[in-house]
Structure formats: C-alpha cells, structure tokens
Amino acid sequence: MRLNSVLLIIISLFLSVSTNAANIVVKHPNVDPQSARDYWPVQLLEMALSYDTVNNYDTSPASEQEVNQERLKSMMKDGSLSVFWIGTSQEVEREFRPVRIPLFKGLLGHRIFIIREGDQARFSRVNSMSDLLQLQAGQGRFWSDTPILESAGIDVVKPVKYINLFHMLDGGRFDYFPRAVHEPWSEVNRDPQLSLTIESDLMLIYPMPLYFFTALDNIELASVIESGLRKSIADGTFDRMFLENPDIRSALEKTDVARRKVFRINNPSLSPDTPLDEKELWFDIESVANL
Numbered sequence: 317m318r319l320n321s322v323l324l325i326i327i328s329l330f331l332s333v334s335t336n337a338a339n340i341v342v343k344h345p346n347v348d349p350q351s352a353r354d355y356w357p358v359q360l361l362e363m364a365l366s367y368d369t370v371n372n373y374d375t376s377p378a379s380e381q382e383v384n385q386e387r388l389k390s391m392m393k394d395g396s397l398s399v400f401w402i403g404t405s406q407e408v409e410r411e412f413r414p415v416r417i418p419l420f421k422g423l424l425g426h427r428i429f430i431i432r433e434g435d436q437a438r439f440s441r442v443n444s445m446s447d448l449l450q451l452q453a454g455q456g457r458f459w460s461d462t463p464i465l466e467s468a469g470i471d472v473v474k475p476v477k478y479i480n481l482f483h484m485l486d487g488g489r490f491d492y493f494p495r496a497v498h499e500p501w502s503e504v505n506r507d508p509q510l511s512l513t514i515e516s517d518l519m520l521i522y523p524m525p526l527y528f529f530t531a532l533d534n535i536e537l538a539s540v541i542e543s544g545l546r547k548s549i550a551d552g553t554f555d556r557m558f559l560e561n562p563d564i565r566s567a568l569e570k571t572d573v574a575r576r577k578v579f580r581i582n583n584p585s586l587s588p589d590t591p592l593d594e595k596e597l598w599f600d601i602e603s604v605a606n607l
Contacts, residue, residue, distance in 0.1 A: 338371045342398045342537070345388055346377035353498055353563035357401045357419050361528065363553065364544030371540075384476065385458050392531060399537065403460035404527050405585035413532050415542045416591050417549075418525035420498065421558060421599035425524030425583070427494040428571060429515040430504060432485065439492070439515050445579050448518070451491040454481045460585065464522055465494070468581040486510040494520055498567040519576040522583045525590065549596055558599075 344361060347354045358375065365373040378397045391397040392412060403424055404414060418424070431439060442448050449469050455462045457474040465472050473490040475481060482503070485493050492515065495503065500514050530538040548554040559565055591597055 340371050340373050342373050342375045343378035343396065344375055344398065345400050346379050346382050348382075351502065351563070352561050353502065356561055356564070357526075357528070359557065360419055360545065360554075361399065361541065363548055363557065364541045367544035367547045368540050384478070385456075392529070395531075398534070399528055399530050399541070401526055401528050403524050404587065404590075405460045405463075406587050407585065408460065408529065409587050409589075411532070412529035413534060413538045414587075415528040415530070415538050415545065416525070416589065417527065417542065417545045418597055419528065420496065420526055420564075421597065422523065422525060423498055423564070423599055424496045424526045425522045426497045427520040427522075428497055428500060428576075429492040429494055429518060429520075430482075430485065430500045430512050431492050431515045432488070433511040433513045435491070436513075436516060440517050442518060443577070445581075448520075448579060454485055454490040454493045456481070461494070461524065463585055464524065464581065464583050467584050468522075482507055482510055482512065486512055497571045498564045501567055501570060502563060516572075517575075517577055519571075519573065519578045520581065521578055522581045523586055523590065523592065524583060 342361070342365065344358060347358055349355050349358075362375055365375070378391060383391070385402055388397065388400045388402070389411065392400055401419060402408060408414075429439070438451070442451070445468075449471075452471045452473060453465055454473045454475070455465060456478055457476050462472055462474055473484065475484060481493055484490065493500075497519075504512050504514060528538075528541050530541075545554065548557075
C-alpha cells in the first residue's frame with residue numbers, strides 16, 4: 317500500500333505539471349515551406365522552442381501571404397505577429413527586442429551579385445572598390461542593407477517590391493543585385509524567362525546578422541528563443557542543421573570563394589552589442605573549400 321501511495325503521488329505531481337504547462341501560439345511570417353532557404357528561420361524557431369521543458373508551443377503563419385518588411389513591423393506592433401526576422405540595425409533594435417544570434421551565421425552579409433547575361437566582362441574588370449562604385453546596385457527601399465551600401469558610396473536604385481528588382485535589372489535599370497551567398501541560385505532559376513545570371517568574380521562583405529525579434533515587452537518569448545538557440549549551438553544541432561540545409565550547402569559549394577576578389581565595407585548601423593567576438597555564432601567563409 318505504501319508503494320502504491322508513493323506511485324499515486326508521483327503520478328499526480330506529473331499530471332499537475334503537465335496540466336499547468338501553457339499552450340502558447342507563436343505567430344510568425346508566412347514563408348514558402350518548399351524553399352529550404354526561406355523556411356530555415358521557421359525551422360530554427362521550432363527547434364529553439366522545443367528546448368523549453370515548461371511550456372508547449374505551436375507555431376503558425378500570421379497571414380496567408382508574404383508581406384514586406386514595413387508591413388511585418390506593423391504586424392509586430394499591433395500584436396498580429398509574435399516574432400519575425402530581419403537584418404538588424406540600431407533602429408530596428410530600438411523598435412523591437414533582438415535575439416542576438418545570427419540565423420544564417422553571418423552569411424547575409426556575404427554578397428555575390430545577380431547580373432544580366434552578357435555583362436560578366438564588365439565585372440571582371442572591377443579591381444578596386446572605386447571600380448565597383450562606377451556601377452549601380454539595386455536593393456529594396458526599406459531593407460536594412462540599403463543604407464549600408466549607400467554609406468560606402470554605392471549608388472542604389474530602391475524599389476519597394478522585392479520581385480520588381482529582378483525585372484528592373486533585366487530591363488537595364490541598374491547593373492547588379494547584391495544577394496547573400498545562399499540566395500541567388502534559386503532566385504535566378506525561378507525566373508528562367510529573365511536574362512539573368514550570377515556574377516563569378518566578386519564578393520562584397522559587411523557584418524550583417526539576421527536576428528529573431530519579438531515585441532519590446534515580450535521578454536519571455538525572446539528569452540526562450542535565445543536559450544533554445546544557444547543550447548542547440550552547444551550540442552551541435554544548429555551547425556548540423558545549417559550544413560544539412562540543401563540550399564545553404566549547395567550555395568556554399570557553388571560560391572567558389574577562393575577565386576573571388578573580396579571588397580569589405582563597414583556597417584555603420586550595427587549595434588555595439590553585436591556579438592562579433594562569439595566566433596561560434598559566425599560562419600567562417602574561408603572554410604567553404606573544406607565542405
């Protein structure tokens with residue numbers, strides 16, 4: 317009887333803990349689940365939340381379609397979104413609470429260019445930053461990268477809509493579209509009717525982490541996400557998932573960093589709290605050759 321009583325107490329305690337566990341819905345931006353690259357932040361979010369042993373989390377998109385960054389910010393402020401991800405800046409970090417762990421390990425700031433077919437020779441003649449400044453870039457008007465490029469003296473054409481950039485480049489409205497190394501391959505293949513290709517000789521690098529953000533007052537969710545991400549980095553899950561992501565791995569293999577001329581520029585909008593000294597958070601682009 318005594319043993320049975322003890323077992324009943326243990327079971328009751330377990331059921332009590334389970335019953336008290338909150339079921340929390342986390343609303344995130346809508347992305348294409350068929351794109352390993354675009355769905356990557358959602359995978360990381362679900363993985364990070366799974367490390368919490370106190371509450372149960374259900375993730376779901378907050379809308380039926382993808383929206384631009386300004387709309388995402390509005391949705392965060394009105395509570396339609398629980399979390400979103402964006403390239404960081406001091407301005408964004410004043411508006412929202414950052415989880416300072418780069419989701420793409422800094423690859424967002426390693427830029428190769430989408431150009432028009434037939435234009436490679438123009439870019440092969442670029443040997444200095446001053447040469448690059450003679451060419452015009454395209455970038456989203458509200459993107460965090462745009463002021464970084466402009467601060468380096470790059471002339472930037474700035475449409476609002478992401479999809480317009482490809483058609484404007486194809487139509488000769490500007491010369492190149494800088495994309496993170498994991499981005500342009502699928503983008504060029506997606507629109508075969510456009511005469512676009514990937515530039516083969518150059519790379520532009522600047523520190524540009526992409527973070528999760530919550531509302532300023534949602535300290536608990538930000539803490540849970542950061543704790544889960546750090547645990548996944550410590551146990552190797554983060555890096556394993558990163559290198560197993562087919563779009564990321566394929567892009568790193570195709571980039572051929574060793575033969576590219578690299579130009580580095582500063583990011584004046586970067587917060588002094590950026591964890592640049594935590595090497596485990598960043599991908600070493602020079603290690604691509606060893607993949």
